[in-house]
Each structure stands twice: as structure tokens, then as C-alpha cells.
Amino acid sequence: MRWATRAGVHIDRAACAWLIRRFLDPEAEFVFVADPADVPADATPFDMRGVELGHVGGDCSFETILRRHELTDPVLWRVAEAVHEADLDDGRFDAPEAPGLDVLLRGLSMTGTDEHTLAVSGPLFDALYEYHRRRLLLGREPA
Amino acid sequence: MxxxxxxxxxxxxxxxxxxxxxxxxxxxxxxxxxxxxxxxxxxxxxxxxxxxxxxxxxxxxxxxxxxxxxxxxxPATTAQERELAAGMAAARAAEYRALAEECAAAVAAGPAERSRALRRLRTEHRAIGRRDFFPPAEREDAARALRALGGTAAAEEVAR
Missing domain, CATH: 3.30.70.240 (Alpha-Beta Plaits)
Known part of the structure; x- marks a missing residue:
């Protein structure tokens, strides 16, 4: 399936792309557009104005996708807290890794293309997911 | 122009x-x-x-x-833009001043309250920095006050 989002990928779009590829559509292809009007007819838009999978209420797009696709994995919801704080920084969650994540993703947007940002950030989100999975299983900080 | x-x-x-x-x-x-x-x-x-x-x-x-x-x-004129920027800088300056005062107050507080205040004030400082588009001189004062508070808290940890 094709998925479209706005160009200039930052934390929320990078996290959404990872979520889509890992949990919704392993074959996902991503298109980056400058204007919502440029979204191809066969693509599902996300993290753009006026689309279903965008910011809803106080939620960032990553949280909206989790809700709309009924993904209830508690590890994903913990990752969502980090994405939410890195993107919105409104203090709703306690996610100490969020500022670091935001800095890394912003730096990636300065050093490479959107495709490069997705390629590099994918393993980062895998790592974040695995860390929180172990933490939830152990009930304490994993080694 | x-x-x-x-x-x-x-x-x-x-x-x-x-x-x-x-x-x-x-x-x-x-x-x-x-x-x-x-x-x-x-x-x-x-x-x-x-x-x-x-x-x-x-x-x-x-x-x-x-x-x-x-x-x-x-903005059609640089004067209008300068006025806009000055207004925003003044608003941030007031926030930085309040932060510096809170830092000074926290230095005098007990250790537990001080470390709580340090965490809160660092978050607040980051938030002000994010909306600071025309940094006023007070920015450096606030950063210095926050470093002093951090230094006091760290010295406390070592002494303990």
C-alpha cells in the first residue's frame, strides 16, 4: 500500500512510518508531499492537516493511528508517550527520553533526505520498543 | 527598505x-x-x-x-518587524527573569525541595527556549542561575 505524508520528516512522521511498516503494512511505500492537494489518489495520508490520521484533540498522529487501528499493545503506548512528548512537549507524560529523541530526529532532517531519516530512525524505534518491552516484562529498568 | x-x-x-x-x-x-x-x-x-x-x-x-x-x-517595513520582535523578546525576558528568581530561591531551599525545583526549572527553561525566537540578554542570566542551582545540587550529592 502507498502512504503519504508531508515532506520534512520529524519525530511524529518518522515514528508513524515505523509503526505503519512494523505493525500495519510491511510492504508500505512512503510518498512525501509539500501540499495536501498533492497526495496521490491511491495513498493513505497521515500526519497532515485535515486527514483522519493526524493530530486529534490532544493526541499526536502516532497516538491517533494506534487508536484508529485499535493497537492496544502496552509497549506501543509507552513508545507513544515518548513520541508525544518529543513532538508536543506538553508534559502530559513522563518520558525522559523524549528531548533526546527530538534532537536526534531534528538533526537527521538536517543531514539527509526524508528517505534517509526513515532508514536511520527505523532501527532507533525498534530499539526503543525493545527496551520498553523488556522493562514492562521485568517490571524494572532492563540491563 | x-x-x-x-x-x-x-x-x-x-x-x-x-x-x-x-x-x-x-x-x-x-x-x-x-x-x-x-x-x-x-x-x-x-x-x-x-x-x-x-x-x-x-x-x-x-x-x-x-x-x-x-x-x-x-511585514511591510523593517520598523514594524523590529517592533514585533522586540515585543516577543520582552515577553521572553520576563519569563527568563522569573526563572532566574526561582533558581535563586531554590538555592536557599532544603536539598529535597532543591532537586525537585531543579528538575522543574530545567523543563521550564527548555520550554521558554523553544519559544524564544529573538533571544534577550536575560536568557544568559537564566542559564547562569540554572547552572548555579545545578552546581549546588550536585555538590550536595557528593557531600552526602
Whole structure:
């Protein structure tokens, strides 16, 4: 399936792309557009104005996708807290890794293309997911 | 005429009632550090991030039954832009001053309260920095006060 989002990928779009590829559509292809009007007819838009999978209420797009696709994995919801704080920084969650994540993703947007940002950030989100999975299983900080 | 920069403007109108969405919007605009140009018209220096932030707020306004528009504009004169920037810098300067005062007060507090205050003030400092587009001199004062507080807290840890 094709998925479209706005160009200039930052934390929320990078996290959404990872979520889509890992949990919704392993074959996902991503298109980056400058204007919502440029979204191809066969693509599902996300993290753009006026689309279903965008910011809803106080939620960032990553949280909206989790809700709309009924993904209830508690590890994903913990990752969502980090994405939410890195993107919105409104203090709703306690996610100490969020500022670091935001800095890394912003730096990636300065050093490479959107495709490069997705390629590099994918393993980062895998790592974040695995860390929180172990933490939830152990009930304490994993080694 | 000197060249002026690009600004992103959000024009909005929200129903008087319910007041919930108005309060939420006001709080979010405040967090972004916007310049209020007129009733229902705010501005930020344009970049990918500020534009995106205001886009989401425009959608929030529409979702709450209001009307909203997003504009990219240049002040017609450098004097007008300078005035805008000075107003924003003054607002941040007041926030930095308040932060520096809180840091000084926390240095005198007990160790537990001090480390709690340090964590809170660091978060607050980061938040002010994010909406600081025209850094005033007070920025450095606040950073120094925060470093002093951090130094006191760390010395405490070592002594313990």
C-alpha cells in the first residue's frame, strides 16, 4: 500500500512510518508531499492537516493511528508517550527520553533526505520498543 | 527598505461558548510564544516547525466549530518587524527573569525541595527556549542561575 505524508520528516512522521511498516503494512511505500492537494489518489495520508490520521484533540498522529487501528499493545503506548512528548512537549507524560529523541530526529532532517531519516530512525524505534518491552516484562529498568 | 523576514499568521474565530476550546487554544498559543497582532490574529517567524504547529491549531479551531486561516506574510517595513520582535523578546525576558528568581530561591531551599525545583526549572527553561525566537540578554542570566542551582545540587550529592 502507498502512504503519504508531508515532506520534512520529524519525530511524529518518522515514528508513524515505523509503526505503519512494523505493525500495519510491511510492504508500505512512503510518498512525501509539500501540499495536501498533492497526495496521490491511491495513498493513505497521515500526519497532515485535515486527514483522519493526524493530530486529534490532544493526541499526536502516532497516538491517533494506534487508536484508529485499535493497537492496544502496552509497549506501543509507552513508545507513544515518548513520541508525544518529543513532538508536543506538553508534559502530559513522563518520558525522559523524549528531548533526546527530538534532537536526534531534528538533526537527521538536517543531514539527509526524508528517505534517509526513515532508514536511520527505523532501527532507533525498534530499539526503543525493545527496551520498553523488556522493562514492562521485568517490571524494572532492563540491563 | 531593508528585507523583512517571512512570518506565519493564524487568523481564527471561535464560538464564545463552550469556553473549553478557547482556553485550550489560548494555552497552546501561549506555549508557542506567538505575537498577538489583533483579536484573533497571531504571528510567529515562519519555519517548518512554527508553520506546522499553527496548522494543527487551525485544525483544532475548525474541529471546535470555529473558522481559521493560515497565512504567510512579510511585514511591510523593517520598523514594524523590529517592533514585533522586540515585543516577543520582552515577553521572553520576563519569563527568563522569573526563572532566574526561582533558581535563586531554590538555592536557599532544603536539598529535597532543591532537586525537585531543579528538575522543574530545567523543563521550564527548555520550554521558554523553544519559544524564544529573538533571544534577550536575560536568557544568559537564566542559564547562569540554572547552572548555579545545578552546581549546588550536585555538590550536595557528593557531600552526602
Amino acid at each position: 531593508g528585507a523583512t523576514g517571512e512570518w506565519v499568521l493564524l487568523s481564527y474565530r471561535l464560538p464564545r461558548e463552550p469556553s473549553g476550546p478557547r482556553t485550550t487554544l489560548w494555552r497552546r498559543l501561549r506555549r508557542l510564544g506567538v505575537a498577538q497582532l489583533a483579536d484573533g490574529l497571531v504571528a510567529l517567524p515562519a519555519d517548518a516547525r512554527t508553520r506546522e504547529s499553527l496548522e494543527w491549531l487551525a485544525d483544532d479551531v475548525l474541529a471546535a466549530g470555529g473558522t481559521a486561516g493560515l497565512w504567510v506574510a512579510r
